[in-house]
Amino acid sequence: MIEGVLRRKLLRMQQRIDALETIIEDRSREVFVVNRRLKESLEFLEDIYRTMPQPLFIIDELGAVQSANVAAATLLDYATPDDLTGKPTSAVLARPHHLDPARASPVGGVLRSETTLLTRTGGHVPVLLSASPLQRCDSSPETGWVCVAVDLRERQKLEIELRHAQKLESVGRLAAGVAHEINTPTQFVSDSMHFAREAVDDVFRVLEQHEVLRQWATTTPSAADLVANIANAEAEADLPYLLEQLPKALDRALEGLGRVATIVRSLKEFAHPDEREMTLVDLNRVIASTLDIARHEYKYVAEVDMELGELPLVTCHAGDVNQAVLNILVNAAHAIADAVKGSDETGRITVRSWHEGEQVVISIQDTGGGIPDWARDRVFDPFFTTKEVGRGTGQGLAITRAIVVDKHRGTITFDTRRGVGTTFFIRLPIAGRRSSTRVDAA
Amino acid sequence: MKGVIFNLLEDFITDGWGEQAYEEIFAQCPLQTKEAFVGLNSYPDADLLTIVAKAAAQFDISVSDAVRAFGKYCLPKLVAKYPIFVAGHRHPKTFLMSIDNVIHVEVRKLLKDAEPPRMFFVDPAPDQLILRYVSKRQLCPLVSGLLDGTAEYFRTPIGHTQTQCTQSGASACEFHLTFENEVGAFA
Numbered sequence: 001m002i003e004g005v006l007r008r009k010l011l012r013m014q015q016r017i018d019a020l021e022t023i024i025e026d027r028s029r030e031v032f033v034v035n036r037r038l039k040e041s042l043e044f045l046e047d048i049y050r051t052m053p054q055p056l057f058i059i060d061e062l063g064a065v066q067s068a069n070v071a072a073a074t075l076l077d078y079a080t081p082d083d084l085t086g087k088p089t090s091a092v093l094a095r096p097h098h099l100d101p102a103r104a105s106p107v108g109g110v111l112r113s114e115t116t117l118l119t120r121t122g123g124h125v126p127v128l129l130s131a132s133p134l135q136r137c138d139s140s141p142e143t144g145w146v147c148v149a150v151d152l153r154e155r156q157k158l159e160i161e162l163r164h165a166q167k168l169e170s171v172g173r174l175a176a177g178v179a180h181e182i183n184t185p186t187q188f189v190s191d192s193m194h195f196a197r198e199a200v201d202d203v204f205r206v207l208e209q210h211e212v213l214r215q216w217a218t219t220t221p222s223a224a225d226l227v228a229n230i231a232n233a234e235a236e237a238d239l240p241y242l243l244e245q246l247p248k249a250l251d252r253a254l255e256g257l258g259r260v261a262t263i264v265r266s267l268k269e270f271a272h273p274d275e276r277e278m279t280l281v282d283l284n285r286v287i288a289s290t291l292d293i294a295r296h297e298y299k300y301v302a303e304v305d306m307e308l309g310e311l312p313l314v315t316c317h318a319g320d321v322n323q324a325v326l327n328i329l330v331n332a333a334h335a336i337a338d339a340v341k342g343s344d345e346t347g348r349i350t351v352r353s354w355h356e357g358e359q360v361v362i363s364i365q366d367t368g369g370g371i372p373d374w375a376r377d378r379v380f381d382p383f384f385t386t387k388e389v390g391r392g393t394g395q396g397l398a399i400t401r402a403i404v405v406d407k408h409r410g411t412i413t414f415d416t417r418r419g420v421g422t423t424f425f426i427r428l429p430i431a432g433r434r435s436s437t438r439v440d441a442a
Numbered sequence: 443m444k445g446v447i448f449n450l451l452e453d454f455i456t457d458g459w460g461e462q463a464y465e466e467i468f469a470q471c472p473l474q475t476k477e478a479f480v481g482l483n484s485y486p487d488a489d490l491l492t493i494v495a496k497a498a499a500q501f502d503i504s505v506s507d508a509v510r511a512f513g514k515y516c517l518p519k520l521v522a523k524y525p526i527f528v529a530g531h532r533h534p535k536t537f538l539m540s541i542d543n544v545i546h547v548e549v550r551k552l553l554k555d556a557e558p559p560r561m562f563f564v565d566p567a568p569d570q571l572i573l574r575y576v577s578k579r580q581l582c583p584l585v586s587g588l589l590d591g592t593a594e595y596f597r598t599p600i601g602h603t604q605t606q607c608t609q610s611g612a613s614a615c616e617f618h619l620t621f622e623n624e625v626g627a628f629a
Contacts, residue, residue, distance in 0.1 A: 005465045015478035023482050 055117075055127075058134065059145040063089045063096070066144065075151060077119040093129075094118055109133060117149060126152040159402065166399050167323050170330075171267070177296020181263050185256030192249035192256070199246050202237030209233040266292040278432045280313040283321065283360060287351055290325045298333035301340060302347040302366070309354040315432030320403045324412075325351075327396035328364045328424045335368025335422065347421075358430055359410070365423040371416040379414075404428065443487045443579075444553055446523075447516075448479035451490065454515045455497055467496045484555045487579055506583045513587020518595055533625045534596040535571055538589075539563050562614070568624040574614040582607055582615040589619070598623050 049056065055072035057065050068084040076092065078084050089096040094116035111131045116124045127149040134144040209230045217223055266289035291304060298304060329349070336347030347367040354361050371379060380401040404412045408428050416422040455464040473489045491505075498508040521528050527545050531537035538561075546558040559577030566572060575585050582604060593600040601620040606612035 002462070005461050008465055009461065012478040016480050019477065019480040019483065023480065 055149040055151070057084065057092070057147050057149075059089055059131075059147060061144045065089070065092060072149070075119075075125060075149065076117060077121055077123070083120075092118055094124060111145075114152065126156060128152055163320070163323070163399055163403070166396075167319070170323065170326055174267075174293055174296070178263060178267055178293055180296055181292075182260050185259040189253045189256035189260075192253040195249050196246060196253070199237075199242045199249075203239070203242060206230070206233045206237050206239060263292055265289070278315045278317055281316050281318040281321070283311050283314050283316075283362065283428075284308040284353055286318055286322050287325055287353060287362065290322050290329060291351065294326055294329050294333075297330050298336070298349060300346075301333055301337045302349045305348065305350045307350065307352045309352070311353055311355055311360050312430055314360055314428055314430050316408055316428055317403075320407060321426075321428070324400040324403045324426060325362065325364070327400045328426075331396060332364055332366035332368060332422070335366050335370075339367065339369045355430075356427070359427045360430055362426045362428075363423055364426075365421060367421040370418040370420055370422055371414070372418070376416065380412075400426075408432070443485055443490050444481065444556055445479040445483045445485060446481040446553075448485060448490060448493075449481055450516050450519055451493060451512060452479075453519065454512050455493075457515075459501065463500070467493065467500055471496050482553060484553075509581060509583035510587035510590070513584040514590040514594070515587070516584075517588050517591025521595060528595070531596075533621070533623070534592045534598050534600060535619075535621055535625050537596070538571065538573065538592065538619075539565075569621045571619040571621070573617040573619060575617070576608075576614045580608050580615075582609075582617075585615065585617065589617070 049069050052069060053071055055069065055075045057068035057072045060066040065084050065087045068078075068081040070081055073079070073081045073084055076084065084092070109132060111129075113129055115127060115129050117127050117129075119125060129147055129149050131145040131147045134146050209226070213223060213226045213230055216226055287306070287308060291306070329351075332349050336349070340347055349367075350363075350365040352361075352363045352365070379397050381398060401412055404410045404426050410426065410428040412424065412426050414422055414424045452464055452468075455467060471489075471492045473492060474486045475489050479485060494508050494512065495505055498505045501508075503511075524545075527540070527548075528537055531540065542561040542563075546561075549556050549558050557578075559575055559579070559581075562574040562576070564572035564574075573585070575582055586602065586604065589600055589602050599622040601622075603618050604615060605618055606614070606616045608615055
């Protein structure tokens with residue numbers, strides 16, 4: 001009996017051993033296949049990591065570079081990615097607090113910011129950095145970052161070129177108006193000079209008679225005839241009129257030449273490429289010169305009032321601010337032209353400036369039709385325009401915003417009411433971008 | 443059901459009533475499975491219930507009591523086999539609350555096709571726990587037995603009352619547990 005029980009148990013044990021051997025073989029095959037797939041996946045990911053053109057590096061939870069790809073090493077001037085490994089965040093990021101979990105607040109899990117990377121030799125590379133939090137395991141509260149950088153040097157260069165191109169476009173667009181503005185004073189300078197030229201001939205003729213009289217009077221007692229000749233010559237030349245009008249003609253000519261000189265100087269200042277560094281600038285003069293060269297844009301549709309307050313010198317790029325004011329001014333003129341179209345009325349553009357704490361403010365108010373509701377969120381978008389084809393490129397306010405907000409760390413906002421008009425406010429830090437905190441445009 | 447449970451059942455009967463008793467019960471069971479039960483493989487639930495029912499009849503006890511006794515027997519055996527799952531626990535409450543989130547997760551990783559039950563907990567007071575057991579197998583007596591075994595293993599009496607059962611139409615079997623010592627009382 002016991003023997004039979006044991007035999008059956010032994011048989012079951014043998015069956016279990018056989019089954020377990022089969023399971024082990026199956027599992028071994030599975031492990032092999034899975035390992036091979038894992039290795040292939042790993043190699044695939046390593047290939048992507050190694051060859052991707054975007055610089056990528058991983059910051060561990062202690063704030064050191066854990067690994068980097070070739071593009072990151074190249075960008076930061078390291079011979080190999082391994083040379084970057086172990087470097088503290090402060091050796092790579094100019095502003096490492098961007099990745100401080102206590103201060104950073106990623107949107108949708110990803111933190112994006114324009115920042116500066118540091119090269120091995122201490123150089124600065126402007127980049128758009130996207131950093132995603134990296135949690136090694138579910139239970140770990142400590143977080144690292146996967147950082148992907150986009151080199152902005154080429155983009156910034158293109159932006160500068162684009163701004164300059166837009167400036168040249170403005171110069172081209174203004175050329176006809178400027179020519180007209182120069183033509184008017186040139187016309188009356190020319191008239192005055194013609195008058196002066198003829199008047200001088202007449203005066204010379206009178207003077208000739210005086211000379212004859214002077215020579216004869218030295219030898220002849222009676223000079224009645226010669227005196228009469230002089231009187232005739234003076235009458236023919238209308239000497240009193242000439243004496244009255246000639247200085248006026250010359251004054252008009254000088255005034256006209258002054259206006260031509262002002263316009264040419266303004267245009268020259270406007271078209272001149274900006275200095276690399278900001279300089280101390282009299283913004284009221286910038287506003288006045290912009291109004292000079294843009295006169296032809298608005299003079300048929302609007303009166304311009306200038307209420308320029310006393311301003312301190314502002315550290316900025318004068319040509320850029322010129323451009324920003326011009327873009328808004330041209331928009332104001334176009335808005336008024338649309339509003340008064342078909343009537344004899346003209347609108348009004350009021351340009352004001354004042355000093356407000358650490359900032360100066362320039363406001364440009366027009367009596368145009370206002371910005372439609374649907375367009376208000378988009379007016380600063382590149383290539384957005386409400387003007388008809390051929391009248392606006394959609395670059396004006398986008399570039400104005402880039403100049404004011406990105407380049408000068410200022411703000412640009414606007415108030416608008418349908419049928420009443422629009423006022424743009426440009427606020428610039430007096431001390432330039434370095435001393436100011438960034439505030440986005442409303 | 444995984445073979446490891448069948449093997450524990452064999453040990454349970456053999457330890458309690460001897461090799462011969464098991465062989466006799468086993469020989470009388472019309473099982474779907476013809477080969478030996480191996481721990482890693484899966485077998486029909488019906489085979490387990492057939493063996494339990496035959497054993498209960500053989501020893502003249504109810505199936506429910508048999509399953510509960512089997513549950514109590516299993517707990518220390520499973521602890522001996524997988525000690526890591528109790529290593530961090532000094533109180534049965536924390537151990538029980540780790541079953542669904544830790545132990546059953548590991549079971550699914552290690553045993554292909556494993557279908558462990560779901561266990562949900564409500565923690566109304568430090569010395570109390572409400573356990574909701576959801577399984578198509580409806581083995582709530584096994585849960586009772588495991589609770590008995592847990593209390594014995596941790597040397598902490600657990601009063602438990604089943605307040606609802608899926609066999610009576612409830613969506614889950616619910617147990618109200620009371621621990622003689624609160625969590626942390628040992629610290």
